[in-house]
Amino acid sequence: MSRSPSLSGWFQQSVATGDAASRGALVALIFLQVFRDIALIAAYWGFSAIIGQWVMEESPASTSTLVLTLVSLLLVWVSQGLSLFLNHRFRLGLLAQLQSRLLLTFSRQQHALVRQHSAFHWQTLWQMHLPAVVNWHFDYRVQQMVAVVVPLIALVAIFTVNLVVGASLLITLPIVPLFMVLVGKGAAAQHRKHFIALERLGRLFVDRVSALPLLASFRAHDAQRELLDTAGNSLRERTMKVVSIAFLSTTVLDFFSTLAVALIAVYIGFTLLGEFDLGESINLQQGLWLLLTAPLLLSEMKKLGQFYHQKAQAESAREAMGDMLKNDDLVVNHAVFSSLSLSGELTTAPDLRTEQLNLESGDWVRLGGESGAGKTVLMELLSGQRPGLEAPVTHYALLTQSPVILPFSVRENLTLGGDFTDDVLGQVLAEVELNGWVASLPQGLDTPMGEHPPLSGGQAQRLAIARLLLRKAPVWFLDEPTAHLPQAQHDAISELIHRTCGDATVIWASHKPLPDAWFNRSWQVANGVVSQ
């Protein structure tokens, strides 16, 4: 996977597509920060003048200077406040927007997408990666601009006051970013290595804690604890070697900014004393102003350095999310399914193609092929969960091998929040022969299933079928529904499906034997080819 386009390119294309708002927000924030620093430079001028009046002229602050100083400081304060306010508003706004984009992607690709990673992966993506992108956008990107504009303005201002200081800063200034880039590139690579090492150590810890029963069973706990300790200590030694160099990049900035202040102070002091005479005279006001303004050149760059980790986190977010936040203006066609005719390339990764594939309403299709061949992928394509078809089936029922029983009541498990009367629920439960079981529950339909539902595998699958029967979908996708059931249950459930879905269009993938008489079509998936 190539590293280009850049992070901002990715943001432009895959995240902020069609949104002028976040760009405008960036500009506003950058402007406020630059304005603040300009006002600060003006405030420094007034401040230094007053100190000059105090110390040299031994007079209290003149009104005009005082007003200048206070107004400038007030402008600094107000623009800072405004910047804070807008930053927070924009941030939450973008987060909400990204969250709804994420949910949109989930609603499009559904199970096909979610089953590729653990729930933890999605939780992390949602909880960590979305804010990472937002933070990078509103902190790092703003500061990137500010760290270029403000030093230039400050440098120009310094030049107009004192050529010597201005010239020496101009000469030394380019060295700083150059040095930083050199150290920074090495530091970034090592920072990444360190991050990976820390991650690995965390993973090791997680792995062993998840394996506690195993460790107890094999009396391996003590040995593994020693391993964790050793791994932690050796990681520390290795990491410290690595970060010793990585820290240099931060220290470089510190070095230059501290030294700049110190040298400027010494130079101006000695010039004031008359020890130096480089052709330009200087007074206390100018000297103090220079002392206050010069650090601005490097302090904004320092702030950028503090936000650097945000860039790293946004990079990880990009790797994890790719195109998931893209806003596609997909229009879903809700026409009732009548027939389907496909040929050519069907999907990529994994690649599937077909010579010719036909499906008519009312067909019962037997889908065969080894595990991993692509049966599930084909069904995902037909149902629209995997993009590729212009007119996928939109109203369907999907039955997977592991039935999902939520910890809520039986009623909620069936209705999923929808509006169904108890009579209708009773009907479908009767169809799947579960009304006896429901009657035996302490609270009937309202009995919560809890974390360990009191259902056998066969009963759970029946409940799942009941749930689907409620929706009267014209097309059914059955992905090995009886894979985990013993033979007797397989026969019973298959019979049940045959009975209740007789009129529907059914695509059934199953390893276990099914009567040929039920099906009028047979599809085979092998070696990336689907054949009829």
Next chain:
Amino acid sequence: MRNIPFISLLLAILYTTSGLLILIFSSWFLAACALMPVNFNYMLPAVIIRALALTRIGAGYGHMWLAHHDLLGRTTWLRSELFNRLRDHILLEKAGDVEKLAAQTEMLSSVWVGWVAHQASAVVLVLLSVSVVTYLTLPGAALMWIMAGLWLVISLWLVYFGLNKAASQAKDEQAFRYQSEHFFAASSLWHLQLNENNQQFRNAPQLSSVWQKQQAVESAGQWGLWLIHGAAIAAIGALFWSNQQDGFGDATAIIVPMLLLSITDWLGRPVGTVAHLGKYRQAAQALKRDDAAPLPPMVQGSPGRAIELQDFQAQTMPHGMSATLPVSGLVVLLGASGCGKSSLMKALAGLVPAQGELLFDDNTVAAGRREGWVYVEQSPCILEATLKMNLNPAEKPMTPEVMTQALAQFGLESLTNPDEWLGQGGRRLSGGESRRLSMARALLAEPDVWLVDEPFEGLDERNQQLVEAGLLQAAGGNLVIVATHVLPAELADRAAQIIEM
């Protein structure tokens, strides 16, 4: 709590103090040079300034290095302590809880560099400035006292606010984790509600409240700093406007105005981070919580002739079971899923409690885990480790030949390199291979009794045969109890006993 990283903290304080000192001292130096007093020894301040600069740079680097060193060591130590507490316990946890533990140990270790260092610096700086300014009776000393008081009040309020918000945020995060887990688990059902609800989720989990609270803590700190900044500006205005004669012509008059002007520099980090104490406290609390249940203790005793169960009933079994088992050979527990086979096996291994009685040679035995009885669970647990460690997690002395033999018994001859890394980034074993590896591991533990839970589940023909062969070989000298819902023909023939549940 492990020993406090004094040197690291000292370096942090030195770093911030020298930073402020450079600014104040330099500005005093400029004023002094402009005045050109008689017998002014100007070389000394110049040297002091340069010395302060070097101190700052050195202290900065030293602090970063030491703090990082401490952070890594502390994280390892915290995890080690936690791991130790979990010995012979099982975690009653959900997905993501264990990862959270890892993240929380890291978070908690960073409290020193992320919070204490900043606050300690602020305390030292405030005390230093206020005392110096008062001692020298500089113009504006009273204003510095007011600012110090304001800083204290705002900091205390921010700590209080941060603690509350973090607690509330933790609750919301917990709710999100619970909701999102069920949300994602039900992904194969989404198509149903989406169709009924205009392609929108009915009750999607939301992180908005968590983000709002997180944001609130951040912005509280920044607004607190903003208030202090505003007060400092007002103080500068008051000082410049009201002072008609104090300290004029004296270079030290510059000190208070400079302190006030640069207040966001030296109080910025401390005030900005003070509210974060909440999240550290949350991490500490989460690590202390005991979501772990202790396993039953080990008991001694092994049967010589026969094992008898009398009305033995584990938790999810519909009724008690009475049977007699031999001390060697293969016993099959046949039954559909949900009938309680796993619970029975776990109860026999002593991992979960059960009613009824278990007798060895007609003597009732105490409940508990038994030495020499190994329970092989249905989902094989492969450690992120070398093959060697996966086979021998207790690191008992074991020759490579013995390991190779065990692998061969279960058809894993293809795993030839004992140092091969399994798990993420290494060799990925298939479902069947993992299952067989867990059995090879059990074999190497030399158990007297094997309790194997659903070994054939999800395996194809070939893998099933390999497992069968391996288990039959093991049953030669030991008791192997297999719980399964599928009964391969050969097993049915060679089993010493088949119990239907």
